[in-house]
Amino acid sequence: MSSVLGATAVVIGNIRGEGDLEIRGKVQGDVHTRGRILIADQGQVLGSIDATQITVAGLVRGNVNGQDGIQVEASGQIEGDLAAPRVGIEAGARVRGSLRTGMEVSGKQPPEPADEEPASLGGPKASTRLIEGKKQLSVKESRSTGQAVDESQAEAEDGPSYEKKRRRKRKASRKKSEASATNSPPSGEPTESPGQNVGAGHSPQPMIPTFVKGAKGHRR
Amino acid sequence: MAETIISSGLIIDGNLQSDGSLRLEGRIEGCVDSNSSIEIGPGAHITSDVAGKRVALAGSVAGNVDARERVDLLAGARLTGDVRAPRFTIADGANFRGKVDMEVNRGD
Numbered sequence: 001m002s003s004v005l006g007a008t009a010v011v012i013g014n015i016r017g018e019g020d021l022e023i024r025g026k027v028q029g030d031v032h033t034r035g036r037i038l039i040a041d042q043g044q045v046l047g048s049i050d051a052t053q054i055t056v057a058g059l060v061r062g063n064v065n066g067q068d069g070i071q072v073e074a075s076g077q078i079e080g081d082l083a084a085p086r087v088g089i090e091a092g093a094r095v096r097g098s099l100r101t102g103m104e105v106s107g108k109q110p111p112e113p114a115d116e117e118p119a120s121l122g123g124p125k126a127s128t129r130l131i132e133g134k135k136q137l138s139v140k141e142s143r144s145t146g147q148a149v150d151e152s153q154a155e156a157e158d159g160p161s162y163e164k165k166r167r168r169k170r171k172a173s174r175k176k177s178e179a180s181a182t183n184s185p186p187s188g189e190p191t192e193s194p195g196q197n198v199g200a201g202h203s204p205q206p207m208i209p210t211f212v213k214g215a216k217g218h219r220r
Numbered sequence: 221m222a223e224t225i226i227s228s229g230l231i232i233d234g235n236l237q238s239d240g241s242l243r244l245e246g247r248i249e250g251c252v253d254s255n256s257s258i259e260i261g262p263g264a265h266i267t268s269d270v271a272g273k274r275v276a277l278a279g280s281v282a283g284n285v286d287a288r289e290r291v292d293l294l295a296g297a298r299l300t301g302d303v304r305a306p307r308f309t310i311a312d313g314a315n316f317r318g319k320v321d322m323e324v325n326r327g328d
Contacts, residue, residue, distance in 0.1 A: 001227045001228060004223075005224055005226075006223030008223065009238035013235060013249075015233075017229045019227050019228075025224070029233075
């Protein structure tokens with residue numbers, strides 16, 4: 001069962017169903033089928049594509065999800081995220097978006113990692129989180145706005161006493177971080193001498209930059 | 221061979237238009253427009269208007285059919301809608317409910 005959308009054809013709307021489909025014309029809408037999709041040289045899809053095996057030699061402006069795989073030919077151009085167990089991109093193809101390969105692609109959103117920390121950037125986890133794409137960032141943002149709301153509510157309750165509490169908390173956390181500096185040397189400098197260590201303890205710890213208002217950035 | 225072929229498993233939720241010929245065997249929940257010939261196969265379902273140069277209908281259309289040259293309803297066709305075409309045939313076994321307008325002098 002194979003279909004062809006001719007070079008002069010334009011579909012304004014979504015395409016769904018099953019069977020193979022070769023798109024030589026233009027689709028303004030999503031394509032969600034069980035089967036293979038080939039977007040020919042002059043073909044254009046302005047919308048997302050979800051199919052079993054997808055070959056792109058034309059233009060796609062939208063996310064591409066292949067249940068089995070995605071192949072982007074040299075003439076292909078994709079502005080959107082790619083997700084498939086196997087992705088092949090030929091030299092010369094133009095792709096702009098995130099890429100996720102080597103894992104099962106289901107219709108639902110992928111589960112969030114359990115060890116998610118509130119936004120404090122630092123350590124080896126940072127690079128992998130950047131690659132994981134916008135999804136994780138939006139999760140963090142929603143978490144952080146939740147925290148900011150809580151804090152503003154607490155502030156509204158009783159102004160001055162809350163300020164005192166915060167000042168006490170900040171002092172305590174600063175003391176704690178100083179103490180930890182004197183007790184154990186920082187992990188990145190194993191050759192530091194004990195004398196140097198004590199000196200480092202007296203200077204105030206630099207604040208770890210936090211990108212999100214209200215997040216507890218001092219937590220190590 | 222038609223330029224565009226929509227086979228029986230495919231469903232288009234929207235309109236389809238083309239300069240070339242169409243062969244439709246799937247479902248189209250929207251209008252179909254062509255500057256050339258349109259063949260609608262026996263299993264096809266089109267739920268809005270069809271316009272083309274020549275329309276050969278063997279499937280189901282719930283909408284008006286407008287052709288510049290001719291409309292042919294083949295056996296197995298089910299049309300509920302009006303027909304506008306200078307030439308019009310209804311084969312034995314076709315099912316049709318609607319008005320027919322075969323104006324001799326069509327302005328387009």
